[in-house]
Amino acid sequence: MTDAPRYRALALQTACHSVNDCPDTASARSTIRAGIDRLHREITASVATSGADTRLVVLPEYVLTGPPRGESVPQWAERAALAVDGTEYARLGEVAADVGVYLSVNAYELDEHFPDLYFQACVIFDPAGEVVLRYRRLNSMWSVTPHDVLDRYLELYGPDSLFPVADTPIGRLAPMASEEILYPEVARCFAVRGAEVFVHNSSEVASALLSPKNIAKLARAVENSAYVVSANTAGLYGSGLPEMSGDGSSKVVDHRGLVLAEAASGASMAANAEIDLGGLRAFRRRVAMENVLARQRFELYAPTYAGTVVHPANQLDGVPSRQDFRATQQRVITDLVDRGVI
Template sequence: MKNSDEKRTDPELSYKVLALQVTCHAVNQSSDRQEARLLMQGAIDRLGQQIAASLAFIGSGCRLVLLPEYFLTGFPMGEALEDWAEKACLEMAGAEYEALGAIAQKHRIFLAGNAYEVDPHFPGLYFQACFAIDPAGSIVLRYRRLNSLFAPTPHDVWDRYLEHYGLDGIFPVARTEIGNLAAVASDEILFPEVARCLAMRGAEVLLHPTSEVYGQPRSPKDAAKISRAVENMMYVVSANTAGIANSAIPIASVDGGSKIVDYRGLVLAETGAGESMAAFAEVDLAALRRYRRQPGLMNTLSRQRFDAYAESYRDSQFYPRNTMLNGSIERKHFIHTQLATIERLAQQGII
């Protein structure tokens, strides 16, 4: 992974971005690791064709393609942590990332998405990671989901994670020729602090791979996408799944609504249900940077008084950190920890 502090060279101030809405083919019913890997490779092969066709339609100005949440595997449905890690999780420099890198190289694009992956520093655990691969095929952004109800996160092994990756590794921003890229996963769009910490580090384009219900007017996630764009004065690119196949849940339960929102909260492009490349639009970095540098009422980013809130955050303990430092544990740990947190906050009169 390249150093996120590298300076931009020859920036592209205007380009097209695509939130590619594709079907996820789950690996839950695979009998073993080998069968799951074959399904993943099949998904990558399909993606290569779909990306090539989409770029031919959109044109050479498309520089960034975002794929949905866990597009290679689906999500765990009761599997033990160690079983899911073995069957469905990628290695940080594994064959799947290499194959995706080859697609990025072939089309000279930034290719971003989301996958479950293992980390040799944390045996027995896995993380859900958002990634971005540059046109050279190198991973330039790796963000591990910080808020998850049913999966390990860096916060669950906080002290050790900081030792290995530091705070900028928890809130990474990749400085590239197409702008400063950052990412959040799925319902993390509902946690404004994550996007805010990324904005503090210069993020301009927020990548949001997701797998969510679509069609309910003004759903919480839809409202949050616009809110994160406006309050941080950044683009939000959100790619949803076009359903999940090979799963016990009905295939279209999470399908549709991929969209691109600009720094003013305007929805530039949006697609309905089904596999689609209709959610593409222009990212105008020059306009974004002018907007961020103009004084006035609308420049809320420059008007932030973070020090006024710091003490309240520091003194408030809600969901505890470091609960998984001893490695793999049973999946019921997550809901038990949440229930204990709710009980404690109720006793304190907070909720």
């Protein structure tokens, strides 16, 4: 990249209307379509307010459907997961093109190679409505991930599919899905591929206290000399949870770990701030103690990681039940105890 634009990024804090209580798949899909129409209106109005230099909009995690609540994996795949070439993604691309922004979305997603399963995907559309990045979440407690079917996934999509970075006119964008902000290895793998702006789709318990995710947003920014644009939900409606269980604290964090803008509670476009790519790139080129990214010594850590297995890959055989996810973690904990790790 030869230029280093300054532009505004918006972490849109908006309500999530879940499809858990929809009586059938048709009504769930109707709720999803209505959600996209609502988002279109909110994004249009928010960008008009934040300014014409707004180039990036980040939406919350699973904003169109909410999370599963006991539904079987095939049931949730049918009810809530989007087809890669389906009408919902096409409509989201139209929203990005209509408003003229890069749009970061998070949704459950089908894959023809893994029938009856779904992945949780982060997708970024460019201002022409084209997909420039697709990432499937690698760490999840209750959903299938590429790591669970790793050999087959790599055979289909190759290693570059695991940590994709989109090289765009507004910087190198990398996705962070929900609690993956708590995993420094995920962010680092994106950073060494050039990531400059982490787009974080989240739905989390926010607090005036320093919650784990809020601590992690600051830490990932400092560790990697990168911006974090983090969008939280503005309440979870129809999920069975108290509605404000996922609400507040959407924010934009700069490469020094400074919070540039933050939303309070409720639906809000307050979390918007300027991204200064020139300043970021100059910071990364400075000879200084605070240039942490340039001082990494990965050769020291690689043998430990290479020789250690915690949660093994390729654990999935067939379609899992919800109980299988819990049982897998229990096996991992038991193994760590037996090895004296914990």
